[in-house]
Structure formats: structure tokens, C-alpha cells
Amino acid sequence: VSTERTTVVEGIDREGLVRYAGASGDYNRIHWDPDAAREAGFATVIVQGMLTMSRVAVLLGAQLDRPTDLRSLRVRFRRELYPGEPLRVRATTLESQPDVLELSVSAEVIRDDEVVPVLTDGLARIGAGDR
Amino acid sequence: VNTDAVGKTYSATVYEVGRQKVVEFAGAIGETNAIYLDRASALAAGYPEQVAPFTFPTVIMNISDQQLIADHTLGIDWERVVDGEEEISYERPIYVNDVLRATPTIVDMRSKGPLDFLTFRTDVVDATSEDAVCSVLATLIARDGGGA
Numbered sequence: 189v190s191t192e193r194t195t196v197v198e199g200i201d202r203e204g205l206v207r208y209a210g211a212s213g214d215y216n217r218i219h220w221d222p223d224a225a226r227e228a229g230f231a232t233v234i235v236q237g238m239l240t241m242s243r244v245a246v247l248l249g250a251q252l253d254r255p256t257d258l259r260s261l262r263v264r265f266r267r268e269l270y271p272g273e274p275l276r277v278r279a280t281t282l283e284s285q286p287d288v289l290e291l292s293v294s295a296e297v298i299r300d301d302e303v304v305p306v307l308t309d310g311l312a313r314i315g316a317g318d319r
Numbered sequence: 320v321n322t323d324a325v326g327k328t329y330s331a332t333v334y335e336v337g338r339q340k341v342v343e344f345a346g347a348i349g350e351t352n353a354i355y356l357d358r359a360s361a362l363a364a365g366y367p368e369q370v371a372p373f374t375f376p377t378v379i380m381n382i383s384d385q386q387l388i389a390d391h392t393l394g395i396d397w398e399r400v401v402d403g404e405e406e407i408s409y410e411r412p413i414y415v416n417d418v419l420r421a422t423p424t425i426v427d428m429r430s431k432g433p434l435d436f437l438t439f440r441t442d443v444v445d446a447t448s449e450d451a452v453c454s455v456l457a458t459l460i461a462r463d464g465g466g467a
Contacts (some may be wrong), residue, residue, distance in 0.1 A: 204347070211347035213381035228399070237402035238377045242348035245373040255352055256366075258373055262406035
């Protein structure tokens with residue numbers, strides 16, 4: 189029986205983008221310079237894909253007894269995420285065995301009354317046990 | 320794009336995992352579990368040291384990726400590059416004071432219409448024991464619109 193859990197991650201403000209840029213070393217202008225972002229075809233600065241993935245990994249880890257049991261996570265970056273947009277993260281159990289759990293993961297926002305996919309084709313593997 | 324580059328391996332980047340860097344990164348991604356924030360909490364939870372967050376390899380890759388960006392033989396327009404896909408897989412957690420070696424290898428390059436796709440794997444090993452720590456498979460897209 190598959191179970192689904194939906195969690196809303198609150199929007200990340202521009203200061204959060206700048207903070208992540210500095211902490212990660214990703215200085216791509218489209219994440220802090222609105223002119224550069226517009227030139228690249230976006231409405232304004234966009235959230236770093238890896239920051240979005242990080243928020244999902246934090247969320248998945250927080251649901252585990254040992255967060256380091258999250259062994260792998262794959263995501264596809266489908267559409268951009270803008271500062272302040274709440275992200276709806278969906279995790280569905282695909283396979284559950286004694287020592288491994290597989291979850292399908294996706295994330296979306298509501299923008300202009302439409303559901304916009306931000307992360308798709310996500311797959312998380314969770315394995316228990318000592319390492 | 321230059322598909323002859325498939326299989327090309329770049330030089331290893333040696334990276335020492337610093338305690339304050341881990342705290343800074345954890346704060347920037349909204350991580351609040353104390354195993355990522357201080358050593359004592361990590362020890363109390365049964366870890367040998369303060370743990371680096373799951374996506375921490377990104378910090379190392381923002382250094383090791385510079386070799387790909389500087390490689391003009393790839394034929395990628397880096398001004399138009401966005402993340403397409405990312406997969407991080409762990410053999411063991413990354414800990415503060417780890418000395419790691421990250422080595423990128425191009426695994427696939429293709430063009431589809433106006434889009435160029437570059438897939439590369441970064442293998443991260445413990446520089447002392449040579450044991451595998453994690454690997455990151457990333458696909459970048461050089462494009463005209465869409466993606467993040």
C-alpha cells in the first residue's frame with residue numbers, strides 16, 4: 189500500500205538566496221541580479237535549483253529517526269521557483285522493504301491559479317542500518 | 320557540443336570540510352537538526368563527528384566545476400546554463416575534518432533542438448583511505464528558456 193505525504197515548505201526570501209549563494213559558492217547572477225534574471229527570460233531572480241533540492245532533502249531527513257539514512261536523492265528541475273513562493277512537496281512510498289524504502293518525490297507551486305511543477309521525477313532511497 | 324569529450328576526467332579537487340563552513344551551509348538551507356550544527360550533539364546522536372548536510376557536496380562542486388566551465392573544448396555556452404537534473408548518492412556521511420577528493424567525469428553530451436545537455440559525475444572519495452564517500456550525477460542544460 190503506497191502512502192503519500194504532502195508538506196508545504198515556506199517561501200524563501202531574496203536574502204535567503206543571497207545567503208545560499210555565499211554559503212554554496214554559486215554566484216550565478218540570475219539568483220541575485222533581477223536584470224540578469226530578466227535577460228535570461230525570468231520574471232525576476234530565481235531560487236537556486238540546489239537550494240530547492242536542499243530544502244527537500246532537509247524535509248525528508250527531518251522525517252527520519254536518523255537523517256543520514258537518506259542515502260540518495262534524485263530530482264529533475266522542471267520549472268523555476270521565485271522568492272516567496274511556498275513549495276508543496278509530495279513524497280509517495282513506492283517500495284518498502286525491511287532495510288530499504290523508496291519514495292517518489294515531486295514539488296510544485298501555485299502560480300497564477302495554475303499548478304506549476306518545480307521538481308519532477310524525484311526518487312529518494314532511504315536505508316536503515318549502521319555505516 | 321563536442322561529444323568527443325564523453326569519458327573525459329578532470330583533475331581532482333582536494334577539499335577539507337571545515338566546521339564553520341558546515342554550520343554556514345546548514346543555516347543557509349534551513350537545516351535545524353543539531354547533528355549538523357555542533358559536534359557534541361552529533362556525538363550524542365552516535366556519530367563520530369559533526370555531520371555535513373545531504374547537499375553539502377554542492378559546495379565542493381562549485382569549486383571542482385570550474386574546470387568544466389574553463390574547458391572551451393566542450394562547446395557549452397555557460398551563460399545560458401541551468402540545472403537540469405541532480406542525483407546525490409552516499410556511501411557514508413560527510414563529516415567535519417574529512418579531507419575529500421572530488422573528481423568530475425563527463426558521462427554524456429547531446430543536443431536536442433535548441434538545447435544542449437551535459438551530464439557529468441563527480442566522484443567524492445576520502446583522500447586518506449581512498450574509500451568512496453558519495454557521487455553526484457548532474458545534468459546541465461544550456462537553453463533559451465525554462466529550468467532553474
